Amino acid sequence: MERVNEIRRGTLQEQTFYEQVGGEETFRRLVHRFYQGVAEDPLLRPMYPEEDLGPAEDRFALFLMQYWGGPTTYSENRGHPRLRMRHAPFAVDRAAHDAWLKHMRVAVEELGLSEEHEHTLWNYLTYAAASMINTAG
Numbered sequence: 203m204e205r206v207n208e209i210r211r212g213t214l215q216e217q218t219f220y221e222q223v224g225g226e227e228t229f230r231r232l233v234h235r236f237y238q239g240v241a242e243d244p245l246l247r248p249m250y251p252e253e254d255l256g257p258a259e260d261r262f263a264l265f266l267m268q269y270w271g272g273p274t275t276y277s278e279n280r281g282h283p284r285l286r287m288r289h290a291p292f293a294v295d296r297a298a299h300d301a302w303l304k305h306m307r308v309a310v311e312e313l314g315l316s317e318e319h320e321h322t323l324w325n326y327l328t329y330a331a332a333s334m335i336n337t338a339g
């Protein structure tokens with residue numbers, strides 16, 4: 203038994219962040235909740251070109267899964283992320299950034315992750331959101 207436990211501990215340390223937080227289900231929940239916020243948001247909703255937010259939700263979930271060490275389906279479908287370039291057609295100003303993070307905050311909190319995991323995820327999201335601003339105002 204001792205041995206098995208030791209092996210288990212070693213295995214846990216090698217898990218990716220993706221696995222540690224619960225894998226695909228967790229990222230799907232996160233992005234789904236986030237898009238519920240976007241769907242209701244008068245500033246953000248008009249920025250999304252497609253009437254159906256489902257495909258955008260899928261792209262974002264696959265991107266985050268890949269980023270955190272999960273399957274690489276995003277790049278298989280979409281190529282290199284080049285996120286700043288992909289956001290260039292949209293005027294991401296401070297107000298859009300703030301609205302985006304507001305909905306993301308709700309979605310992250312509802313995951314109920316450990317403090318450490320939540321902190322890691324949130325740090326990344328705030329940093330990434332700031333780097334996506336491409337329009338003054």
Ligand code: HEM
Pocket residue numbers: 246249250251252257258261262265280285288289292294298299302327330331332334335
């Ligand atoms: C700061 C505010 C942001 C705004 C207003 C914004 C807005 C948008 C819009 C309008 C789209 C197009 C929807 C679609 O057709 O897929 C999009 C796509 C996307 N966004 Fe953002 N975004 C923001 C930040 C971020 C951040 C921080 C990330 C990553 C952590 C991100 C990841 C993505 C991804 C992966 C896509 C799909 C790219 C593709 O494959 O075409 N976005 N975003």
